[in-house]
Amino acid sequence: MYLEIVSPEASLVSGEVESVTVPGVDGEFQMLNNHAAIVSLLAEGEVRFQGNPAITIGYENKFTQKNGKWVMHINGGTIEMKDNKVIVLAD
Template sequence: MATLHIEVVSAEASIYSGEATFVALPGESGDLGILPGHTPLISRIRPGTLKIKHGDGTEENIFVAGGILEVQPNSVTVLSDTAIRAADLDEAKAVKARERAEEALRNTKDKADMAVVEAELAMLAAQAAAARKFSHKRASH
């Protein structure tokens, strides 16, 4: 079975390095599915879930807060400021952080600050949604 090498790197650490048969993630212009032999591509990615399918059929999910994707025929590299394995996501923390960001948005008048906080809110909303999704999957197994 053909595979491709995938590297997921955040600002803090290397989150994942290994082989996969399929990778899916939220590209800037829509969801992307990548198989071995994919045409080279560089794209921005949106906050959301990166899915890595292994040769044995198991799947690994990683939340990414946006970033850059590079695809070569036999490799995928994802660079993200924040990347968190699904098992480590904490919905309560994400919701609390989103509430703090919403409060900051209500209290700011500067347009540049508003844009930064709005981007953070979008990332935190995606993180909370991913945490909720994966906590339900863990509970049902």
């Protein structure tokens, strides 16, 4: 599936991933390929994804790696999953 993470400053990540885990306001949840369409608010926490999408030059310091997954801390935001495309609008 395709992942794009966008912040107020720039598009931070774009490319193919195997999974995405986000901090929903009602608890953490994970999306895999062919997940049902969803729109949700995000709470403060970690967005984790597995794969090797392109990280925008100059924003690499926003990401770390833990247990083979990329991790980014967010203060909140929204997420949309539709047709194997995940868009995270992160604060």
